[in-house]
Structure formats: C-alpha cells, structure tokens
Amino acid sequence: MPLRPIRIYGDPVLRLKAREIREFDDSLHALVADLFETMHAYQGVGLAANQVGVAQRVFVVDVPLEGGAHERFAVVNPVLSERKGKQIGEEGCLSMPGITEDVQRALSVRLRGFDEQGQAIDRVVEGFLARAVQHESDHLDGVLFSDRLSPLKKQFLRRELDALARGELPDGYHPGSGGGAAGEGAI
Numbered sequence: 001m002p003l004r005p006i007r008i009y010g011d012p013v014l015r016l017k018a019r020e021i022r023e024f025d026d027s028l029h030a031l032v033a034d035l036f037e038t039m040h041a042y043q044g045v046g047l048a049a050n051q052v053g054v055a056q057r058v059f060v061v062d063v064p065l066e067g068g069a070h071e072r073f074a075v076v077n078p079v080l081s082e083r084k085g086k087q088i089g090e091e092g093c094l095s096m097p098g099i100t101e102d103v104q105r106a107l108s109v110r111l112r113g114f115d116e117q118g119q120a121i122d123r124v125v126e127g128f129l130a131r132a133v134q135h136e137s138d139h140l141d142g143v144l145f146s147d148r149l150s151p152l153k154k155q156f157l158r159r160e161l162d163a164l165a166r167g168e169l170p171d172g173y174h175p176g177s178g179g180g181a182a183g184e185g186a187i
C-alpha cells in the first residue's frame with residue numbers, strides 16, 4: 001500500500017465538500033489502508049481523505065488512550081450530532097504543518113456512520129477523540145481549523161498560512177520526521 005502525499009493548505013481539494021461513499025469495495029479498502037499508512041508515517045492521529053486528494057467522505061483516526069491502548073478506526077459518511085459541553089485545546093493539522101492553535105470544540109459528540117466494511121457505527125465519543133472526529137468531519141466539508149479561530153488569531157496566522165499556500169514548508173518537514181513540524185498529534 002502506498003503512502004499518499006498530504007495536501008497542504010492552499011490546495012483546492014481541501015476546500016471541497018467531499019462526496020458520499022456508495023460502495024464499500026476494494027478501492028475503498030485500499031484508500032482506508034493508505035490513509036492509515038500515511039497518517040502513521042506523518043505521526044498524525046487523524047487523516048481525512050481529501051487531505052490526500054480524494055474528495056470522498058471517509059477519515060481515519062488513531063488516538064492514543066491512557067494505558068497504551070488506541071482508538072483506531074475508519075469512519076465512512078460520518079454524521080455528527082448531539083454536541084455537548086466544550087473543550088479548548090491545542091490542535092494541529094497535517095495539512096498545516098508547523099501551525100498549532102487552541103481551538104474550541106464540543107466535549108462530546110455522537111458519531112454515526114459506517115466502517116470500511118459497511119458496518120454501522122453509532123457511538124458517543126468524548127475528549128480528544130471527540131476533538132479529532134470533529135476536526136476530520138470538518139475536513140470533509142472543506143473546513144480547516146484555522147476557519148474556527150477568532151479574526152485576531154487568524155490575522156496572526158495569515159503570514160504563515162500564506163507561506164504554506166505558496167509551497168513553503170517548515171524546515172525539516174518530511175514524512176516520519178515527527179513532523180519537525182507536521183507532526184506528532186496533528187489531525
């Protein structure tokens with residue numbers, strides 16, 4: 001299974017509303033395998049299909065839990081509802097290497113959709129997993145975490161975002177580098 005290059009801020013595919021997936025076929029399974037492989041190579045904890053240039057509604061997460069366990073799964077055609085509470089915490093994005101900011105998200109959310117085999121998913125997620133799920137679902141609607149910042153914070157980031165859009169990546173940026181910047185824990 002190949003690594004797929006991660007699309008960076010400024011790439012129009014990141015602004016597309018991704019299409020519903022109708023077939024749970026081999027091409028979907030290959031895409032999901034590639035998403036996991038690419039996410040792990042970049043040491044991220046979440047990755048949406050349009051971040052590798054495929055405008056289809058599927059994302060993967062691999063969020064570490066206390067005690068060394070992981071929440072690791074794919075979600076096809078995700079639907080979020082019943083957002084409750086709020087959390088403010090640092091977020092990074094594999095499509096915006098080098099940039100992290102505090103972002104407000106719901107503390108818990110009901111996640112419905114399907115796994116890559118077409119089995120229904122219906123569960124409530126909370127904490128960082130809820131943050132990751134909200135971030136990835138945003139990706140599938142063409143929304144980036146920078147869109148969710150205050151106008152002032154956005155203004156502060158403008159120069160860095162413009163640099164990314166021009167193709168200027170942070171020093172040391174490459175898959176598996178820990179991100180230098182991309183990096184660890186980005187979604």
Ligand SMILES: [Zn+2]
Nearest residue numbers: 093094095187
């Ligand atoms: Zn992201």
